[in-house]
Amino acid sequence: MTSCNTCCSCNHKYCAKKVSLFASLNDTDLNKIIKLITKKSFQKGDIIFSEGEIFDKLFIINGGSIKVYSYTKEGKEQILYLLKEGEFLGDMNLLKKDIFKFNATALEDTNMCIIHKNDFDTLIKTNPEISIKVLEYAHDRISTLENLVQTLTTKDVEVRIASLLLNLSKTFGVKTANGIEINLPLTREEMASFIGITRETISRKLSHFQNENIIEIYDNKLIIIKNINFLKDLIQT
Secondary structure, three states: OOOOOHHHOOOOHHHHHHOOOOOOOOHHHHHHHHOOOEEEEEOOOOEEEOOOOEEOEEEEEEEOEEEEEEEOOOOOEEEEEEEEOOOEEOOHHHOOOEEOOOEEEEOOOEEEEEEEHHHHHHHHOOOHHHHHHHHHHHHHHHHHHHHHHHHHHOOOHHHHHHHHHHHHHHHHEEEEOOEEEEEOOOOHHHHHHHHOOOHHHHHHHHHHHHHOOOEEEEOOOEEEEOOHHHHHHHHHO
16 A cells, blocks of 8 residues: 555545536635545556446555556557645546446556546536536646547657657656656656667667757666757647
């Protein structure tokens, strides 16, 4: 199990406020959400859910990070999302029950807060503004997937890698005096699968970016983006 943090003493208010879906709710409505929450902890590498299981709940990441992925026809892993603390998954399935079409695994020790659809159904009957926020967030999630599809269809490997680095910087990056520091939760193999290339190719291209002083790599788990404008310009060309 993960170690106890703010989640243990906040009575769920900490995680609910971090989620954009509920951030604008007043205290009265937020407390209604809080009453629906249950907690669960996962260790690094634990499977959170698998393809084919009933998808009828909202998962809020209260600490740690997860990868959401599927498998290609060739059996290769394809990462769809990387989600960290404050983000959530299952928004649309609070509106309609479905089955998981993908899998999720904890990238590190992770705390989750969970809301079940049956409980949420009762809530939104008297709070329709929450339903609107679910739809707004779903729009943003669809846009992310569309960007991934666009990235995967380009033949330019450097564009794919630039897009991946920008994605990782948004999710895991921290601004420092030296640039944007990313503590990677992924292996080189997982990074390669995210954008549909081989491990050897991504390692070679990352080394090229480092030689060009665009990034700096430390111990394979830490990347500092030193020239983010170059990466942004690259994916727009």
